[in-house]
Amino acid sequence: MKDLNDYFDPGFTVDDILGDSKTSTYVNDAYYALLRADMAEWSGIGTPLTEAERQAHEALILHENWLLDRRNFEQWYQLYTRECSYWIPAAHDLPGNPQFDPQSHVTIAFDDRRRMGDRIVWLRTGVAYSQLPPSYTLHMSTGFVRVPTGRPNEVKIRSQFLLQEMRSSNPVQTLSGWMGHVFKQEDGRWKIDRKLVSLLDGQRGHHNLTYLI
Amino acid sequence: MRDFSEPPIYDDLIETDRVHRTLYTDEAIFREEMNRIYGGTWTYLAHESELPKANDFVRRTLGLRPIIVSRDRDGKVHGLLNRCPHRGATVCRDDAGSTRRFTCPYHNWSFTNSGDLVGVPIEEGYGPNFDKSRLGLGKIRVEVYRGFIFGTLNHELPDLETHLGTAARRLDEWMDRWPGGKISVRNGQHRLMCNGNWKLVSDNSHDGYHPGYSHASLLRMRKDRYGGGVDMQWVLGNVDDGLQRLYDLGNGNTFLDQRPEIERYWYQSAPMPGEDSYAATLRERLGERAEPALDVVMGSGMNLNIFPNLLIIGNQLQVIQPRTVDSTDLIWYSTSIEADDLPPEVNALRMRLQEDFPSFGEPDDLANFEECQAGLSIPEMEWVVTSRHMDTGTEYVDGNGDLAGLPTDELGIRAFWKEWLIRMNATTKLEAK
Structure with a gap:
């Protein structure tokens, strides 16, 4: 894979996000159909990654975890394609549960690139009291497998995760589940095009889920 | 300081311009509330x-x-x-x-x-x-x-519609935004946990004073990215100079009306994924008829609070589910509209819009409620202020006969405590039969 440093424009700040992707033009019936097709494919039999796949894809997921745990949202944003999504269904037992369909159900998070930008700008306002003081997180991912897909030029990687979160005056919380990352080439690099976070307890209540998973 | 080694006399805890902190912190009061308030009224x-x-x-x-x-x-x-x-x-x-x-x-x-x-x-x-x-x-x-x-174990209450009174008319207005449409509550929900007493949540729902401050993050993000004119910008500055109004609908029910600030729903909506793509699709297919359909994507501009546990906010039903004296679940049920003449894209957009406030608005409120709970534990600071606009001469009776006031008036909180006291002091036997 390309050196991870190639992903990041060192001068890219939250001010650049302010002006980026201010319209929402690609979420439509076809996009929701794509996400339903993805969900069906996530139940496929995964194969452990080859060394090349580890270098290209697992390394990117591990670095994504690292960036989120450092609250480096501006670099995190640069790992994603121009027409990306970050999606956490408010449903459990995926991919089998029909309650997942985001076209007809609200989610814990359904961010296109614009809303991902909104989320970062919101976190950076300095007055988001739910993140003052901030959450410190530890992401741990394991069980990486490549899942077959019928879509050419895309790579689907499934993994299991544990996430611990600590915020001042609050006990440490643990979240767990599986993730699906769909990778696509853009500007000569593999980038994350669609990320799905399937929480073990997505249907239940959560305390202050304002940090990024 | 008051001595509460004896069972509390509720009348001593609620004064015209302030209420006692133990109403939010006392476990014995909480246990009584769960029996007398919940189930003692509709x-x-x-x-x-x-x-x-x-x-x-x-x-x-x-x-x-x-x-x-x-x-x-x-x-x-x-x-x-x-x-x-x-x-x-x-x-x-x-x-x-x-x-x-x-x-x-x-x-x-x-x-x-x-x-x-x-x-x-x-x-x-x-x-x-x-x-x-x-x-x-x-x-x-x-x-x-x-x-x-609605349900109750009180067999002496009047029928539901009589009890709701003008709140039923406001509920009609909320339901009838798309004439002939039926509200459906089958589109999932957000469940938010808060380590605070349940009444901190209801206090806030008729509080037109907090949004410009507690929601500074949401407002600043919107303004920095999209400029003025988008969602909720009407809560900035001295909102009492603006057009919102607050109403006491009787029996503890209240209504904060933001609608007078909304000139065109679609253009004043919060941003949502699919906004431009679906608007283009609808305008191409329906021409001018797309505009009223797009308008019902946006939240209603209503905070309609039905005592004690139903808060209708925007397009959502927020249900308060107390767990303990200092922990509460908030369930935000999302809604869609079923109507043959409503394009289905509207409901897809409504799903995305209804994720906005639970993501960028409500969490900051919940953080503030939890800090209220922490502060209210201090025994030497006994009281909570509820007097705003009580004697500024700005309250009036509206055409429905309801007491009305400016958006930062604390009349909603005072109306809540009035009903709370009636229910807690009631001697009606609650029965399952």
Whole structure:
């Protein structure tokens, strides 16, 4: 894979996000159909990654975890394609549960690139009291497998995760589940095009889920 | 400081311009509230669209009581206490489903979905005088107003619609934004946990004073990215110079009306994924008829608070579910509109819009409620101020006969405590029958 440093424009700040992707033009019936097709494919039999796949894809997921745990949202944003999504269904037992369909159900998070930008700008306002003081997180991912897909030029990687979160005056919380990352080439690099976070307890209540998973 | 070694006299805790901190922190008061407030008045249980067919049910709580809301074979709605009359086990352990019988897993006593006991294994062991007709599930008095199912254990209250009074008219306005459309509550929900007393949540829902401050993050993000004119910018500055109004609708019900600030719903909506793509699709297909459809994507501009646990905010039903004196679940049920003449894209957009406030607005409020709970634990600081606009001469009676005021008026909080006191002091026996 390309050196991870190639992903990041060192001068890219939250001010650049302010002006980026201010319209929402690609979420439509076809996009929701794509996400339903993805969900069906996530139940496929995964194969452990080859060394090349580890270098290209697992390394990117591990670095994504690292960036989120450092609250480096501006670099995190640069790992994603121009027409990306970050999606956490408010449903459990995926991919089998029909309650997942985001076209007809609200989610814990359904961010296109614009809303991902909104989320970062919101976190950076300095007055988001739910993140003052901030959450410190530890992401741990394991069980990486490549899942077959019928879509050419895309790579689907499934993994299991544990996430611990600590915020001042609050006990440490643990979240767990599986993730699906769909990778696509853009500007000569593999980038994350669609990320799905399937929480073990997505249907239940959560305390202050304002940090990024 | 007051001595509360004796049982509290509630009248001493609520004064015209302030209320006592122990109302938010005292466990004995909380236990009484769960019995007297929840169930002592008409309390929201569920929406009919959640149990659309005969024999459907959902599992809920009334205060802390486990209950079932069911439809019988004829479609009639029932509220049942989820407690086997035999040894006390819950008879229903699923959140939702469809069944003609609830069978207690412990000894297999079985009940119809209207609560009658119809089966007892080896029944002869109870002897010849055993009377099954006296051993049904406890029954809650239930009434439905246009799909909203309420229940009470108070058999002296007037009927639901009379009790709701002008709140029913406001509920009509909320439901009738798309003429002929039916509200559906089958589109998932956000469940937010808050380590604060449940009344901090309801206080806030009729508080037009906090948004410019507690929601500074949401407002600043929007303004920095999209400029003025987008969602909720009307809460900045001195909102009492603006057009919002707050109403006391009686029986503890209140209404914060933001609609006068909205000139064009679609253009003043919060941003949502799919906004530009679906707007283009609809305008291409429907021409000018797309505009009213796009308008019902945006939240209603209404905060309609039905005492004690239903807060209708934007397009959502926010249900307060107390857990302990200092922890509360907030369930934000999302809604869609079912109508033959409403393009389906509208509901896809509504899903995305209804994720906005639970992501960027409500969490900051919940953080503030938790800090209120922390501060209210201090015994030497006894009181909470509720006097805003009490004597500024700005309150008036509106055309419906309801007391009205400016958006930062604390009349909503005062109306809540007035009703709270009536329910807590009531001597009416609460009964399941």
